[in-house]
Amino acid sequence: MTGAKPFDWRHTPGLSAYTALIFVFFYAPLLILVIYAFNSSRLVTVWAGFSFKWFVAVANNNSIRDAAFNSVIIAIVATIASTAIATAGALALERGRLRFGRSAATALIAMPLVVPEIVVAITTLIFFSGLGMHHGLINLMIAHTVFCIPFALLPIQARLRDMGGTLEEAGRDLYADEWRLFRRVTLPLLLPAISAGAIMAFVVSLDDFLISMMVSSAGSTTLPVYIYGMMRLGVTPEVNAISTILLAVSIVFVAAALLVGRRNRFA
Amino acid sequence: MIDIQSVSKSFVTRDADPVHALNEVSLEIYDNEFFTLLGPSGCGKTTLLRLIAGFEAPSSGVIRIAGSNVAALPPQKRPVNTVFQSYALFPHMSVAENIAFGLEMQNAPKSLIDERVREALEMVRLEGFATRRPAQLSGGQQQRVAVARALAPKPSVLLLDEPLSALDLKLRKGMQSELKRLQRETGITFVLVTHDQEEALAMSDRIAVMRSGDVLQVGTPRDIYDNPQDRFVADFIGESNLLPGAALGRDPAKTIVVRPEHIVVSPASDGARGHARGAVSAITFLGSDTLYEVVLEEGARLHSRSRGGAALATGDMVVVDWARDVERELAN
Helix, strand or coil: CCCCCCCCHHHCCCHHHHHHHHHHHHHHHHHHHHHHHCECCCCCCCCCCECCHHHHHHHHCHHHHHHHHHHHHHHHHHHHHHHHHHHHHHHHHHHCCCCCCHHHHHHHHHHHHCCCHHHHHHHHHHHHHHHCCCCCHHHHHHHHHHHHHHHHHHHHHHHHHHHCCHHHHHHHHCCCCHHHHHHHHHHHHHHHHHHHHHHHHHHHHHHCCHHHHHHCCCCCCCHHHHHHHHHHCCCCHHHHHHHHHHHHHHHHHHHHHHHHHHHCCCC | CEEEEEEEEEECCCCCCCEEEEEEEEEEECCCCEEEEECCCCCCHHHHHHHHHCCCCCCEEEEEECCEECCCCCHHHCCEEEECCCCCCCCCCCHHHHHHHHHHHCCCCHHHHHHHHHHHHHHCCCCCCCCCCHHHCCHHHHHHHHHHHHHCCCCCEEEEECCCCCCCHHHHHHHHHHHHHHHHHHCCEEEEEECCHHHHHHHCCEEEEEECCEEEEEECHHHHHHCCCCHHHHHHCCCCEEEEHHHHCCCCCEEEEECHHHCEEEEHHHCCCCCEEEEEEEEEECCCEEEEEEEECCCCEEEEEEECCCCCCCCCEEEEECCHHHCEEEEC
């Protein structure tokens, strides 16, 4: 068996073409959407020259501005609330005195990730109407906070588990009380995971359509729900323009998350 | 200083029976001494250390530090600092911030903190490393920062959990004398946990030998080496020949313990009587010493270690002898 080379997946024939194809599949639609956002024609599929006019139209559209404002305010509130709850929850699960039921609790918290979103959306709607709660934005903030918790919790819990308890034992051994231990040792070490969890929560909240669709009412429309409404009247270049803005915001966020993560890496 | 009275600890596991890590252990550790808990892994030495530090609570028994019962005190209220096996340096703080941490938590004034940090850095010979992060230090340097951090608040007791196990041999030897020096200079009681009997013999004022949750013997290194009171202690500390009494024509219910360096092997043709006769089965040259393995006529096997050594060859019939006062008789 002398001449036979061992199998090496890096030298699979056609690997680079295949990889390129996957990237095309991923990003070509986005690219086309962005390009046509700068199209001066009203028709989405015919190029008629470069123009910012759809961005201007979006900026001047009060309904879009209101929807975007709602989305951002909901995302901010949901991010802060869910990250705080998730941090406390992760600490309780990983450091608490809970002896049994730890994995059951984790599974219960992570369940919304696997339950079909439509089910969550409908139950949330039924829950609010059962309680007779019709508070528009506040309902949305509560609903978003709840479904953001597992997204924020998982990275924080994983980080706590990786850290182990020895650093916190060292802190206690050196006379730190619980609160100062948290502020001086646990929190700084968790910060990269908390930022990752918060960014996940923010993006998930900003993105959400189904639950927002069910829970929102007149005056509390979020951007994805509004865009869906516009689409029913036909895809206009304005949709491309808003989507491009959303895309840019997301890219800025992800880049920021990566930078924060890099600066906080100690090893 | 530290008074441990019939302390037991069992851990509850999810399915199996509780694990008994310590069984009614009683110990007294004196002021200013270098005390070592020595034993193989799983003997309960680390558990005992964690009970003294306050990371675990005993299932029963009393621990007193400087006269007061510490049962109700969490780790942050005990005058005890720990050097962790993994060092557990705070990765997000500089060396100086790590060392200052304990004093800061005690709300010491800034001027005192600065002074103590400087002192501590000097003590472990790391002046000039104050602003480094732990990740920028070698293992040996991290180890010394961990010691400095634990000493800076001037605790009454310093606990060291296998502090040298992650260092290579040469560094380990250096740190042994370094720790010994720090203990003498500071006058703080050191309690060291180790599985390395050589390390224990070299550093300690007194040693407690432990096995499966029990303290078998407590004493000075020489005392434990010369007068092992238990077969396990005899075997674990240094090298020992454990000879069944029957092999020497004595009480079969006893085991005779003799160190290899105390056994003299001489050719049977010399006419000496000795304790037993046998044949040389192996000869190992160790540089300054020579190690002879002898199979006695009654079947037991023993090792003799001697300087220079007689001109013997494998297969020679020999007589083994030793002074009566170097042997120890233990019950089987």
